[in-house]
Amino acid sequence: MAKPVLSSKTETAAKLLQYAENILAKVTENASLFPDPVPTLAEIESALQAYRSGLTEASFRDMRQVELKNQQAAQLKALLYDFSLYVETVAQGNPATIMAAGFAPSKKKVASGESSPKPTDFRVEITQAGLQQVGVRVKAWKPARFYQFEYRKVGSENEWTRVLTSKSKTIIGNLEHLQQYEFRVTYLGTNPTPNYSDIVRCYVV
Missing domain, CATH: 2.60.40.10 (Immunoglobulins)
Incomplete structure (x- = not known):
């Protein structure tokens, strides 16, 4: 069953901005497919705007602003991850619905029952x-x-x-x-x- 793939290629500022903006645009365009999104589109948009502003402030290389920008990036990624779980619930494996939300559908069957191990050496x-x-x-x-x-x-x-x-x-x-x-x-x-x-x-x- 296809699942929305949250790209890990969002480490650069440009890619993260483009990725988040695309998801926001697609979901807005196909709002009828995604009633009551969690998190809300307003929350994602707010986090996106905060990150965009943070990038501008961090461009002056003030260390505090750079750290704030990094935290804003982490918050935006966390919201996108939560949203991918919501899309997965709505799509029920339908690749077209997944793409309508701006995500790429997984190409391989995922063994969803396999849980991650407990982290060690933390x-x-x-x-x-x-x-x-x-x-x-x-x-x-x-x-x-x-x-x-x-x-x-x-x-x-x-x-x-x-x-x-x-x-x-x-x-x-x-x-x-x-x-x-x-x-x-x-x-x-x-x-x-x-x-x-x-x-x-x-x-x-």
């Missing part, structure tokens, strides 16, 4: 004191489409904040000084059901 490290950021990395898993890192303050009842990337390591910034955070990660393969690593805690200094 590490969180202070990259440099005073930058209010940490480096996170995990043992790579070749079948993974994406790596979903998540974090929140220790003792907080807030939702986990997600950082989606096609690489097994990344930087998480804009954290609060002298606060303790907890982190976890899951692989995202053909089966989107998360299988989280053990939680790692770290103080931000």
Whole structure:
């Protein structure tokens, strides 16, 4: 059964912008096929506009603006991934419906019942004191489409904040000084059901 393929070739700013803009345009054009989208088109458009503005600010090479741009890119990718799951539910394997949403249908039959393994060798490290950021990395898993890192303050009842990337390591910034955070990660393969690593805690200094 065909599934929407969320391209991993979105690491460059131009490709990510083009990819998101195409999905937004296609879904708007074929709105009757996608009632009550999750996330909403307004959320995707807002994230797209924030990322576009972030790119402009980051062009001056201000390190804070570059980090904000990276976070905006991660947020946009996370929304597109969630939207691909919604399209998969609506399409029910119909390639034409998948393409109507701006995605490419998978070419091979996907073994959707195969869950991803629990990530191992997950590490969180202070990259440099005073930058209010940490480096996170995990043992790579070749079948993974994406790596979903998540974090929140220790003792907080807030939702986990997600950082989606096609690489097994990344930087998480804009954290609060002298606060303790907890982190976890899951692989995202053909089966989107998360299988989280053990939680790692770290103080931000």
